[in-house]
Amino acid sequence: MAVKVNPEECIGCTACVSACPFGAIVMEDGKALITDACTACGACIDVCPVGAIHREVEEKNVSMNKDEFKGVWVYIEQVGGQARNVGYELLNEGRKLADAMGQELAGILIGDNVDQLTKEVFARGADTIYLVEGKEFSHYSTDAYTITLTDLIHTYKPAVILMGATNDGRDLGPRVAGRVGTGLTADCTNLGIDPATGLVAWTRPAFGGNIMATILCPDHRPQMGTIRPNVFKRSAPDYSRTGEIIRVDSKVKMTDIRTKLLEIIREGVASANLEEAEIIVSGGRGLSKPESFALIEELAEVLGGAVGASRAVVDAGWKPALYQVGQTGKTVGPKVYFACGISGAIQHVAGMSSSDIVIAINKDPEAPIFKIANYGIVGDVMEVIPALIDEIKKVKTAG
The missing domain is CATH 3.40.50.620 (HUPs)
Structure with missing residues (x-):
């Protein structure tokens, strides 16, 4: 679909030139001319006082049965x-x-x-x-x-x-x-x-x-x-x-086959199977610093789960994009999802809302994540996670 000017109808008023957000219209010999920069947004069609600009619809190939x-x-x-x-x-x-x-x-x-x-x-x-x-x-x-x-x-x-x-x-x-x-x-x-x-x-x-x-x-x-x-x-x-x-x-x-497989390098295994994981432990900016992710990884390890992260963590460079859960990351649906220090922005929730059980840990009792959580713990993740790890280890030791 393209936008065209009928030169016989154009009166050279230049209204379309100023209306084009992409600078795609120029005047030539007193008439508007649409250049290759046009995105067919239609802004010029709306402002033309004489209707000299229109959309030209390409013929569709309907020969397929x-x-x-x-x-x-x-x-x-x-x-x-x-x-x-x-x-x-x-x-x-x-x-x-x-x-x-x-x-x-x-x-x-x-x-x-x-x-x-x-x-x-x-x-x-x-x-x-x-x-x-x-x-x-x-x-x-x-x-x-x-x-x-x-x-x-x-x-x-x-x-x-x-x-x-x-x-x-x-x-x-x-x-x-x-x-x-x-x-x-x-x-x-x-x-x-x-x-x-x-x-x-x-x-x-x-x-x-x-x-x-x-x-x-x-x-x-x-x-x-x-x-x-x-x-x-x-x-x-x-x-x-x-x-x-x-x-x-x-x-x-x-x-x-124009490519040849030389080697498979297993890297980032903890996050590579986020889509398949039954337990995911994700961390957010509430962890305060990247070194704190060691607690997330330890909790995931004792639970036999995978490590995830919020977009804020990835944007801050704490974790590679491979770990990101959310609308612009990976969509997951584990049996249990731990949201640790994650506020619960709608973009993150869109990537994990199909989890069977959501457990949220956040020191802000008004954090949006608590609205979708099955279980919520209001507290500092740096204090709550070590306590969880200790209890889980005790249960595993007791069989």
Whole structure:
């Protein structure tokens, strides 16, 4: 979509020049001319007294037969033969979408010797599994997985594809969408069916989280989106469920893979599995200094949990971004979440509100975090945490 000036109607009043917030309009031969700096914001359209400026809508490519595309697919991300939780979370939500659309739910498994995961995928709600195996999939690579998922889409034509907004999902999703000529809504926090159109309604934060945008994909298929981990809950598995396994031969050649994995370096393990952790201990600016994070790490260790941090801590340089929990960090949903010295800003709460139990420790009794906490301790974290650690150690010693 572009903004254009009709030179025959333009009277050269320059009202649009001063109204443009990007300086994208200049006067040439007494007429307004829109330059390449235009962002199509439309400010000039509103101020033009003679209606000489208008939006020029590009013709849409509607040659695609959308009726050919059927079914809801969930990409089951796995590492070393172990499925990530987000795949099972999306199977639960995908089941709801598929039922609402009157279509089947399929799981997509790509990897090396991953057929042992099929039973769990069926138990979590899939009707069908598309299984592609090969040594070339032993570790995730952009080329191999993009070629394979693109080929599956061209062959079987799904209507909807759900993927986790993980590091791999954020890499794979946009590449596949570009290859098949469709759109992709990234980092969704909610899904539904638009009642007016029957399309999937993808909801995600926009403008720094200040608004929630709902996005539709009416003209292209499949409808694709990546969804943040821990936004949805996993359903209880039903191991009596079975379905059809469609084994698909890999079309990837080793020469197609332009990168070579040299080494895997395990770093920041305590935070790397935040999305998978059942217990998370997070620290905020209430710890006063970075050295105090040793207490957070010790409490996480005795509980067998992972370490998290608020955005304020990351911005202050106390912890790397890998540890950040919140709207601009990682979305988590553990069984127990400790918020230590964290005030409870809405951006942080958005990343951990799906936790089963929230335990807050803060010396400010009016801190917003207490409004969502199941248990609250009003006190100095530097005094409360050591006492907790001692008690937990006593309980563990006593068996």
